[in-house]
Amino acid sequence: MKRITLIILMLVPLFVFSYQINISEDMLTFDKSGDYDIVSIEGIMASTYEPGTPGLPSYPVQLALPNGMEIASVDVTYSYPIELDGYFNIYPAQIPAKISDPKEEATFTPPNPAYYNLNTEFPGELVESFSSGNMGGFSVATINFTPLQYIPAQHKLILYTIINFEVTYKPMEGDKVYPRKRSLKVEERWRDIIKSMVINPDEVGYSGASLIDTSVTLDDDIVEYLIICDSDYSADLSDLEYWKTKKGYKAEIITTDDIYANYDGEDEQEQIRNCIIDYFENHGLLYVVLAGKVNKINYRSCYVPADPNYIPTEMYYADLDGTWNDDGDSYWGEPNDGQDFYYDVWLG
Incomplete structure (x- = not known):
């Protein structure tokens, strides 16, 4: 046979x-x-x-x-x-x-x-x-x-x-994050940003997220402006939360205590980043504020060709694609660690 x-x-x-x-x-x-x-x-x-x-x-x-x-x-x-x-x-x-x-x-x-x-x-x-x-x-x-x-x-x-x-x-290959839903305002803001950068602005399409016109339909699940702080600062930042929401960007405060209790991660930096990824994917996040002392909200030290000792960067919290440590060693941000160095949220 x-x-x-x-x-x-x-x-x-x-x-x-x-x-x-x-x-x-x-x-x-x-x-x-x-x-x-x-x-x-x-x-x-x-x-x-x-x-x-x-x-x-x-x-x-x-x-x-x-x-x-x-x-x-x-x-x-x-x-x-x-x-x-x-x-x-x-x-x-x-x-x-x-x-x-x-x-x-x-x-x-x-x-x-x-x-x-x-x-x-x-x-x-x-x-x-x-x-x-x-x-x-x-x-x-x-x-x-x-x-x-x-x-x-x-x-x-x-x-x-x-x-x-x-x-x-x-x-596209690799581990990428995409918004599942976001406000129409945030989508158009991103489209304007991309159009201003590229030589082919007429070819800028849409992200594929489910879009919500928050000027017409209220959605309590939308959070466009996330304030991350330790509990010592949360009361002081409530005025900022209120003002940003009144200005048209739904704001929310989340403390590091809440993040460390509810998000997984190898260390506190990864837990904070996983929180930002969650809000980006599921709540339409655009802006992130990190407020607190470095011992409460720590930076990530990452690889750069100019310094063998690695340097601190907050880009780790803005570029949400990949793990920044695909090879699983103790060095983050190396050339083949999964990041693409295009930011996904505006960080301050």
């Missing part, structure tokens, strides 16, 4: 969209540092390339994506280069440092001859990196372009003034 093996291929649907960006010479600014030239695009001069390589700026472009989608690939289909007038000695990329670090303590990284002797364009690619994420229930992405290319051996700068590119999308 013949045995038939059935193999089922799970095909992931892909969607392709085309866009164009334009970069003009008047968007560039040049400065000097000793014998080196520092170039920026609309004030952006940071480079994420290896220290010692030519320090060219990236140009971030943000896109609204169809909800539940993320970028699979970015392909440049057409570009228009021009050579800039001048003899350029581009400042080398440096080791990342915190803004608060004293500049006099920074160690200068000299040019790496392996790159500065190149007779070809550096970095050679017009797309440096891209990332996708969930922002307030909307899918968004950032693409970092490198429209400036440098030929070190010839001291030439090439500017790609027109870049046509195709973006391929796929269903």
Whole structure:
């Protein structure tokens, strides 16, 4: 008897969209540092390339994506280069440092001859990196372009003034949070925020949440402004709760004692974050106020490339996607720990 093996291929649907960006010479600014030239695009001069390589700026472009989608690939289909007038000695990329670090303590990284002797364009690619994420229930992405290319051996700068590119999308992976319901006012506020960020505002849709027009229908379950504090401050903050509600954003106070008694978590920081996630998913939360001393509402120390000791951040309470510690070690916010660095609530 013949045995038939059935193999089922799970095909992931892909969607392709085309866009164009334009970069003009008047968007560039040049400065000097000793014998080196520092170039920026609309004030952006940071480079994420290896220290010692030519320090060219990236140009971030943000896109609204169809909800539940993320970028699979970015392909440049057409570009228009021009050579800039001048003899350029581009400042080398440096080791990342915190803004608060004293500049006099920074160690200068000299040019790496392996790159500065190149007779070809550096970095050679017009797309440096891209990332996708969930922002307030909307899918968004950032693409970092490198429209400036440098030929070190010839001291030439090439500017790609027109870049046509195709973006391929796929269903979003990872643990994301989405609002199940929210007020129409909060939904429109988020749509306005996303539209102001992206190059394709006409493609901004809706989050998929059940929308309630609170100007017509009262819903006691809606909480748009959450005040988290320890019990010592709750009475003092009742006026803020009342005022915000009167201003049109339903406010509520919850104490840390209530949070620690009712929400699970590995530690108090995770319990607070899980409370915020609950209010975001189920009550239409937009604003969060953390009020109290650090021993009552603690920050989360997270990974940054510029500091091996990790630094405190409250972004942990604003970016609600992922666990911020997917590998389960004692270090939070590492590159593969699940966060996408797009905020989901406004935090203060």
